Amino acid sequence: MTVVDERPATPAEAPRRRPNRVLALLRNSWRQLTSMRTALVLLFLLAVAAIPGSVLPQRNVSPEKVNEYFVEHPDLAPTLDRIGAFEVFGSVWFSAIYLLLFTSLIGCITPRMRDHVRALRSKPPVAPKRLDRLPQHTVFTGPAGGAAAIAEVLRRRRWRVAVRGDVVSAEKGYLKETGNLLFHTTLVVVLAGVALGHWYGWSGNRLLVAGAENAFCNTRQQYAEAKLGPQVDSADLPPFCLTLDKFDARFLDSGQPEYFNATVTVEEPGRANRTEKFSVNSPLRLDGANVYLLGHGYAPVIRYTDRYGRSQVSNLPFLTTGDMGLTSEGLAAFPDANVDPKTRQRDPNLQVAFTGLYLPTAPDAPPFVRSEYPTERNPALNLVAYRGNLGLDAGIPGSVYELDQRQIRTGKVKQVGDKVLKPGETWKLDDGTTVEFLGTTRYVTLSVRHDPGSGILLVSCGFLLVGLMGSLFGRRRRIFFRVTPAESADPTGQTPTAGSSLVEAGGLPRTDYPGFADEFTQVVAAVSGDGRRDERAGTDRDRSDREGTE
Amino acid sequence: MSALSDQMVTFAILAYLVAMIGHAVEYALGNTRVRVATPSPARERELVGAGAGAPGGTVVAPAEPAPPVAPVAGRSADRARFAGRFAVVATVVAAVLHLVALVTRGIAADRMPWGNMYEFVLTVTFIGVAAWLVVLAKRPSLRKLGLFLTLVMVLLVATAELVLYVPVVPLVPALNSYWFVIHVSTIVFSSGIFLLGAVPAVAFLMRRGFEAGKRSFPYTLAKRLPAAAALERLTFVLHAFSFPVFTFAVIAGAIWAEAAWGRPWGWDPKETWAFISWVVYAGYLHARATPSVKRNVATWIAVVGFLTMLMNLFGVNIFFTGLHSYGGLS
Numbered sequence: 109m110t111v112v113d114e115r116p117a118t119p120a121e122a123p124r125r126r127p128n129r130v131l132a133l134l135r136n137s138w139r140q141l142t143s144m145r146t147a148l149v150l151l152f153l154l155a156v157a158a159i160p161g162s163v164l165p166q167r168n169v170s171p172e173k174v175n176e177y178f179v180e181h182p183d184l185a186p187t188l189d190r191i192g193a194f195e196v197f198g199s200v201w202f203s204a205i206y207l208l209l210f211t212s213l214i215g216c217i218t219p220r221m222r223d224h225v226r227a228l229r230s231k232p233p234v235a236p237k238r239l240d241r242l243p244q245h246t247v248f249t250g251p252a253g254g255a256a257a258i259a260e261v262l263r264r265r266r267w268r269v270a271v272r273g274d275v276v277s278a279e280k281g282y283l284k285e286t287g288n289l290l291f292h293t294t295l296v297v298v299l300a301g302v303a304l305g306h307w308y309g310w311s312g313n314r315l316l317v318a319g320a321e322n323a324f325c326n327t328r329q330q331y332a333e334a335k336l337g338p339q340v341d342s343a344d345l346p347p348f349c350l351t352l353d354k355f356d357a358r359f360l361d362s363g364q365p366e367y368f369n370a371t372v373t374v375e376e377p378g379r380a381n382r383t384e385k386f387s388v389n390s391p392l393r394l395d396g397a398n399v400y401l402l403g404h405g406y407a408p409v410i411r412y413t414d415r416y417g418r419s420q421v422s423n424l425p426f427l428t429t430g431d432m433g434l435t436s437e438g439l440a441a442f443p444d445a446n447v448d449p450k451t452r453q454r455d456p457n458l459q460v461a462f463t464g465l466y467l468p469t470a471p472d473a474p475p476f477v478r479s480e481y482p483t484e485r486n487p488a489l490n491l492v493a494y495r496g497n498l499g500l501d502a503g504i505p506g507s508v509y510e511l512d513q514r515q516i517r518t519g520k521v522k523q524v525g526d527k528v529l530k531p532g533e534t535w536k537l538d539d540g541t542t543v544e545f546l547g548t549t550r551y552v553t554l555s556v557r558h559d560p561g562s563g564i565l566l567v568s569c570g571f572l573l574v575g576l577m578g579s580l581f582g583r584r585r586r587i588f589f590r591v592t593p594a595e596s597a598d599p600t601g602q603t604p605t606a607g608s609s610l611v612e613a614g615g616l617p618r619t620d621y622p623g624f625a626d627e628f629t630q631v632v633a634a635v636s637g638d639g640r641r642d643e644r645a646g647t648d649r650d651r652s653d654r655e656g657t658e
Numbered sequence: 659m660s661a662l663s664d665q666m667v668t669f670a671i672l673a674y675l676v677a678m679i680g681h682a683v684e685y686a687l688g689n690t691r692v693r694v695a696t697p698s699p700a701r702e703r704e705l706v707g708a709g710a711g712a713p714g715g716t717v718v719a720p721a722e723p724a725p726p727v728a729p730v731a732g733r734s735a736d737r738a739r740f741a742g743r744f745a746v747v748a749t750v751v752a753a754v755l756h757l758v759a760l761v762t763r764g765i766a767a768d769r770m771p772w773g774n775m776y777e778f779v780l781t782v783t784f785i786g787v788a789a790w791l792v793v794l795a796k797r798p799s800l801r802k803l804g805l806f807l808t809l810v811m812v813l814l815v816a817t818a819e820l821v822l823y824v825p826v827v828p829l830v831p832a833l834n835s836y837w838f839v840i841h842v843s844t845i846v847f848s849s850g851i852f853l854l855g856a857v858p859a860v861a862f863l864m865r866r867g868f869e870a871g872k873r874s875f876p877y878t879l880a881k882r883l884p885a886a887a888a889l890e891r892l893t894f895v896l897h898a899f900s901f902p903v904f905t906f907a908v909i910a911g912a913i914w915a916e917a918a919w920g921r922p923w924g925w926d927p928k929e930t931w932a933f934i935s936w937v938v939y940a941g942y943l944h945a946r947a948t949p950s951v952k953r954n955v956a957t958w959i960a961v962v963g964f965l966t967m968l969m970n971l972f973g974v975n976i977f978f979t980g981l982h983s984y985g986g987l988s
């Protein structure tokens with residue numbers, strides 16, 4: 109039933125009623141959105157929507173896997189990509205679900221917050237007429253002092269108390285609602301922290317080879333990949349430089365790593381250079397950025413001497429292939445080789461490159477394709493030489509770690525031999541030029557990040573836990589006492605001891621609370637005073653709690 | 659040490675098996691007691707009525723009352739009780755063996771015994787059984803639930819032993835942090851409680867169907883189970899207890915991930931599934947707090963929550979690779 113349906117039927121009234129109906133519709137939708145049921149459905153949807161994020165490769169987690177997926181499923185992948193299946197957690201539909209959920213959440217907690225503040229300010233409610241209808245009920249002979257004394261005992265036990273004549277109302281357990289509101293509010297704060305980190309945070313990854321000549325300074329261009337939040341400008345990156353001085357790793361006999369440690373020199377403007385160590389679980393915390401050690405590997409030092417006797421050195425990192433023994437592969441390209449020093453003419457067909465497989469611990473016999481151990485026990489470099497046009501001048505961005513396969517396919521680059529070299533060995537190519545394997549330097553994989561929301565996240569997570577515990581373990585309950593002075597009529601037909609009063613007590617747990625009967629008994633015992641406790645106080649047990657089959 | 663640990667696991671499985679048989683005998687004798695020990699005619703009629711209602715499934719037969727304790731004092735009743743007590747003793751023995759297996763494994767590896775899936779499952783199941791013994795000490799009336807619990811134990815511990823077993827190895831550097839101990843111990847602890855919580859949850863769903871008059875296959879198994887309300891309460895208490903621990907564990911994981919990988923949360927498959935479990939369990943707590951949602955719907959959500967935990971434990975380790983696959987650094 110919509111507004112439009114209704115209009116023809118009541119044309120005269122339409123002008124007056126329509127706004128109300130729109131309002132009513134809005135109000136109803138809002139009420140619907142902020143209902144517990146909707147919250148439930150949205151929670152469930154959120155859980156379901158997260159599943160593809162774990163099943164399909166995600167671009168921000170492993171972009172290479174996404175590319176592989178495209179190759180393996182050429183039909184399906186573009187469609188999936190269009191609906192954001194490779195970026196689930198940033199997709200429109202995932203965002204829609206959590207934004208709706210948080211809207212619902214805010215709409216849910218705001219009125220409850222108001223009510224709760226009101227409840228905290230007001231006195232415990234008036235006692236019901238018939239206390240014997242409450243789940244807990246007892247009658248005992250009262251202490252001297254009547255209602256005021258009872259109230260005092262309760263206050264000491266940290267109940268909130270209101271005395272109205274001869275009736276005492278007491279309530280406890282506001283912590284539950286306080287905790288619940290705190291918990292739900294911190295959920296919003298957590299989301300805000302995440303958003304802040306997204307907008308104002310940045311991160312970058314790169315490899316850093318040991319040695320002063322390979323030092324890296326924190327600018328955008330120096331990162332292999334960098335992600336800057338929408339509110340971050342390249343100029344905002346804090347200026348600092350790092351030099352990798354030393355890298356230590358220890359491995360077990362199985363090849364499993366035991367520990368990694370990087371030693372770096374840090375240069376920050378306005379400060380003296382200093383040496384810092386950091387490792388996998390303890391990042392380097394700088395001003396405005398943290399540096400994380402993610403991985404490590406070897407960068408072979410390869411010297412090529414061309415036809416004119418000029419040498420060039422390549423010291424590029426070789427990427428690990430993922431095995432325990434740190435077998436790594438990479439490229440040493442010499443596009444400026446074989447330039448005639450007299451004419452300075454460059455012959456693009458005489459460029460040289462070597463693809464290599466580096467084995468820190470090569471097996472004793474061929475094939476030399478897989479390293480047996482991650483440290484350099486028997487290092488060997490398996491090189492394949494190529495000559496021709498490497499395609500680096502064509503303006504097509506290529507990887508520095510891989511030879512352009514197109515150039516090989518089109519025959520512009522030709523393979524001219526292969527050889528396994530030990531450190532210090534030289535290999536003479538067919539054209540008389542030489543290549544030498546001089547050894548290796550270590551490199552580390554670094555992630556440099558800044559997340560301004562992380563402090564907020566940490567603090568709000570603390571509050572979240574506190575609130576959650578309050579919410580789950582807090583128990584709202586009420587106890588009422590009605591004091592009947594001895595001389596007046598006895599409502600329950602019992603005869604009080606002369607001179608004392610008769611007290612009727614009733615207890616009401618407002619939330620699921622199996623231990624309430626015990627607590628009620630205790631409170632009544634405390635109120636009725638030492639040794640004067642009425643036995644009946646303990647008999648009225650909470651029945652629902654004591655079920656069982658035996 | 660490591661060999662001793664392996665032996666202990668085998669003995670623990672056997673002891674769980676014995677406990678399971680004990681519970682099963684108690685169950686079976688309980689059944690014969692009703693049929694053979696000639697209960698009062700009134701009671702017999704009631705049972706027939708219940709049986710007649712079964713095929714349609716719509717007739718609401720009178721709820722099977724909890725088995726009376728005192729009236730039938732036949733020999734099979736005594737035997738049943740004996741079998742039940744014996745099963746509890748066997749469970750205690752199994753739990754002790756289980757603990758010894760864990761401790762010796764930890765000594766052999768020179769670290770906490772939760773560095774890989776095998777150890778993880780062993781520890782989670784131990785927490786589950788230890789928590790079960792605590793529950794049992796507090797509420798002996800829930801003893802018959804032990805049949806389900808020991809069944810779960812046998813299945814999981816045997817799976818660990820037969821499928822997941824790996825020799826003792828030290829940790830990769832990423833795991834070598836005190837956050838590792840905090841994060842994993844709380845994950846293990848809460849998983850153990852969730853595991854235990856799933857048992858009364860499933861039992862409740864069956865028992866509730868039984869009490870509602872369903873007499874088809876899975877529901878008939880619930881004949882001897884504790885009353886539905888008691889099972890539901892236990893389910894809730896366990897989940898309410900476990901949820902904050904799990905929440906803390908996830909937060910601790912995020913803190914650790916920040917230090918180790920540079921981001922508190924990266925939607926790695928393990929993290930994604932922890933998120934899913936968390937949301938589903940939050941959904942359970944919501945559902946249970948919402949009066950308009952039926953208790954069996956809420957309990958189903960808890961069961962789904964446990965399935966997501968299982969998915970995270972087994973599925974993610976087997977099907978997906980992520981940072982949590984502990985394969986070392988790349």
Ligand code: HEM
Pocket residue numbers: 142143144145147151209210212213214216217288292295576579580937939940943944947
């Ligand atoms: C971001 C999504 C949400 C999450 C993760 C979440 C989580 C939780 C959790 C874990 C509890 C259990 C604590 C307890 O039982 O006291 C809870 C309770 C509660 N939530 Fe939420 N919640 C969310 C959104 C909402 C929304 C949108 C509403 C309002 C419609 C809401 C209303 C409540 C209420 C009223 C309780 C108290 C239940 C009780 O009486 O115990 N929550 N929530």
